[in-house]
Amino acid sequence: MGRKPCCAKEGLNRGAWTAMEDEILVSYINDHGEGKWGSLPKRAGLNRCGKSCRLRWLNYLRPGIKRGNISDDEEELIVRLHRLLGNRWSLIAGRLPGRTDNEIKNYWNTTLSKRNLQSHGAGCSNHPQAKPPPPPPQAGGEAHALPEGTSSSPIRTKALRCTTTVLAAAEGVHEQGRAAPEHVAEEDQLGDCLSIGSIDLDLEGIELGFMMSPWSGDGGGVGGQHFGAPGTEGMGNDLEELLGLGVVGEDGNGDGHGGLGDLELAWL
DNA sequence: AATCCACGCAACCGCCGAATT
DNA sequence: AAATTCGGCGGTTGCGTGGAT
Structure with missing residues (x-):
C-alpha cells in the first residue's frame, strides 16, 4: 500500500489552467464522462496529472458551479x-x-x-x-474542531x-x-x-x-x-x-x- | 506614482479508505 | 487474504489583485 506516485511527475504542466486545457478537458468529459482520472489526461491529450484534472473539473468546469457571491x-x-x-x-x-x-x-x-x-x-x-x-x-488527522469541554x-x-x-x-x-x-x-x-x-x-x-x-x-x-x-x-x-x-x-x-x-x- | 502588504482564490500535496486484481 | 490502484478529502501553499501608505 505504498503511496502511489501520482502526479509528482516531471514534465507535467502545473499551475493555472489555460483556456485551451479547460476546453480539452470539458470536451473530453462531455464525450466520455467523468472517471478514470488516472488515465484521463493521457487519453484526453492533456499534459496534466489526473488529480489536477479532477480538481479542475469539480471545482471549476463542472456545469452548475456557482462562483462567488455566497448568499x-x-x-x-x-x-x-x-x-x-x-x-x-x-x-x-x-x-x-x-x-x-x-x-x-x-x-x-x-x-x-x-x-x-x-x-x-x-x-x-x-x-x-x-x-x-x-x-x-x-492534531491527529481528522480530529475536528471541537470546542473543548463540550459534549x-x-x-x-x-x-x-x-x-x-x-x-x-x-x-x-x-x-x-x-x-x-x-x-x-x-x-x-x-x-x-x-x-x-x-x-x-x-x-x-x-x-x-x-x-x-x-x-x-x-x-x-x-x-x-x-x-x-x-x-x-x-x-x-x-x-x-x-x-x-x-x-x-x-x-x-x-x-x-x-x-x-x-x-x-x-x-x- | 511607486512600493508594500494583506487578502482571496486556484491549485497542489499527502493521506486515507474503497475498489479491484 | 493480501497487494495494488484509484478516487476523494482536507490542509497548505503560491500567485494575482486590490488597497493602503
Missing part, C-alpha cells in the same frame, strides 16, 4: 453545518448546491473563521457550542457529495430561502427555534440531538422536502440521509434538493 443563506448554513460537522467540507458542500468543497473551505478560511473569531457575542454566541475558533489544524463532537460521516448539476431553481431558493430575516436573527437562540420536531440519532455511536425547523415559513416553499415532520416516517433516517436530504443524482432532480432553507439543524 446570507448559504453563509448561515455553512456556519451551522461547520459547527455541526467540523471541517467536513465536502459534506457541507453537499448541502450547498453548486458550491464546491474547495470554495467553501476557502470561504471559511478567509471570511468566516475571522468573523467568528471576532464575533464572540455578536449574534451567535449565546450557545455553548458557539464558534469554536477555527479548528486548530488537527458534542462533529459528526463523522462519509461525505455525501451533491455532485448535482445545479438546477436553476436553486437560485431562487437562495434568494427566497429566508423569507423572514427576523427569524434568522433569532435563530441561534435555540429556545426560539421554530422547531417542528426533534430527534435523537445514534450514529456510529455518537448520539446526536437535533432540532429541525423550517427555514422559512412560507417563503415560497423552499425546496419542498421537509423531511420528517414530526411523526412522519422520515424521522428515523440516519444522519447521512438527513444531511443528504434531497441529494440527487447528476441529473436529478429538479428541485429535489432539499435546498438551503428547508431545514435548520441546531444543537440541542
Whole structure:
C-alpha cells in the first residue's frame, strides 16, 4: 500500500489552467464522462496529472458551479453545518448546491473563521457550542474542531457529495430561502427555534440531538422536502440521509434538493 | 506614482479508505 | 487474504489583485 506516485511527475504542466486545457478537458468529459482520472489526461491529450484534472473539473468546469457571491443563506448554513460537522467540507458542500468543497473551505478560511473569531457575542454566541475558533489544524488527522469541554463532537460521516448539476431553481431558493430575516436573527437562540420536531440519532455511536425547523415559513416553499415532520416516517433516517436530504443524482432532480432553507439543524 | 502588504482564490500535496486484481 | 490502484478529502501553499501608505 505504498503511496502511489501520482502526479509528482516531471514534465507535467502545473499551475493555472489555460483556456485551451479547460476546453480539452470539458470536451473530453462531455464525450466520455467523468472517471478514470488516472488515465484521463493521457487519453484526453492533456499534459496534466489526473488529480489536477479532477480538481479542475469539480471545482471549476463542472456545469452548475456557482462562483462567488455566497448568499446570507448559504453563509448561515455553512456556519451551522461547520459547527455541526467540523471541517467536513465536502459534506457541507453537499448541502450547498453548486458550491464546491474547495470554495467553501476557502470561504471559511478567509471570511468566516475571522468573523467568528471576532464575533464572540455578536449574534451567535449565546450557545455553548458557539464558534469554536477555527479548528486548530488537527492534531491527529481528522480530529475536528471541537470546542473543548463540550459534549458534542462533529459528526463523522462519509461525505455525501451533491455532485448535482445545479438546477436553476436553486437560485431562487437562495434568494427566497429566508423569507423572514427576523427569524434568522433569532435563530441561534435555540429556545426560539421554530422547531417542528426533534430527534435523537445514534450514529456510529455518537448520539446526536437535533432540532429541525423550517427555514422559512412560507417563503415560497423552499425546496419542498421537509423531511420528517414530526411523526412522519422520515424521522428515523440516519444522519447521512438527513444531511443528504434531497441529494440527487447528476441529473436529478429538479428541485429535489432539499435546498438551503428547508431545514435548520441546531444543537440541542 | 511607486512600493508594500494583506487578502482571496486556484491549485497542489499527502493521506486515507474503497475498489479491484 | 493480501497487494495494488484509484478516487476523494482536507490542509497548505503560491500567485494575482486590490488597497493602503
